[in-house]
Amino acid sequence: MNQPMAIEELVSVAQAEAMGELDAPIMAIVLSSEQSYDLPINSLETDADKARWALILRAAREHVEADAVALLYPAWTTIRQRNAKTEAPKEQDDGPEPIDTLFVQLHTRDRIYWRGFEQIRDPRHQRIVGFRTIGALSNEYEREEAPSVTAWLNTLFEPLPEEGEETAVDREMADLLEEPEVSAALYPRQMRALH
Numbered sequence: 001m002n003q004p005m006a007i008e009e010l011v012s013v014a015q016a017e018a019m020g021e022l023d024a025p026i027m028a029i030v031l032s033s034e035q036s037y038d039l040p041i042n043s044l045e046t047d048a049d050k051a052r053w054a055l056i057l058r059a060a061r062e063h064v065e066a067d068a069v070a071l072l073y074p075a076w077t078t079i080r081q082r083n084a085k086t087e088a089p090k091e092q093d094d095g096p097e098p099i100d101t102l103f104v105q106l107h108t109r110d111r112i113y114w115r116g117f118e119q120i121r122d123p124r125h126q127r128i129v130g131f132r133t134i135g136a137l138s139n140e141y142e143r144e145e146a147p148s149v150t151a152w153l154n155t156l157f158e159p160l161p162e163e164g165e166e167t168a169v170d171r172e173m174a175d176l177l178e179e180p181e182v183s184a185a186l187y188p189r190q191m192r193a194l195h
């Protein structure tokens with residue numbers, strides 16, 4: 001898999017999904033050599049949510065023998081815009097104002113890629129109209145050196161058990177594959193658009 005191309009494609013998909021929306025979606029994309037599959041993620045607020053979605057993503061990845069899994073998600077980031085010409089001076093400083101960001105995070109067997117963007121909104125309607133790259137929020141890590149924020153996805157590319165050996169995780173993943181939200185992820189994007 002050409003990783004730089006995969007990152008660029010994911011950025012395009014993330015931006016296309018978010019353009020014109022009031023809120024950027026949280027979603028995952030499972031990238032196989034034949035076809036990419038997308039999966040809306042409802043919530044990553046609790047540890048239980050994270051554990052469940054880690055299993056769902058691993059099950060979907062193994063089902064289609066995917067090379068990579070990407071997460072696209074919005075977040076508030078407490079950094080200050082530094083364009084002094086557009087920033088009016090403030091009488092009281094309550095700390096840095098958060099800006100609206102969108103992250104693209106690509107997981108492969110060996111590396112994790114991060115790309116961060118500021119969401120640019122139409123001032124009148126507050127809908128997303130574009131993105132500005134935030135270089136300070138873009139990075140790449142070897143899988144074992146990744147920051148702890150990605151720890152819940154550490155099992156995504158762990159080796160499978162010996163053939164014929166079934167574990168509790170295998171059974172749980174098999175059950176998850178039958179759930180509607182996972183089944184939806186296993187349809188190609190083009191086909192799902194027709195339903």
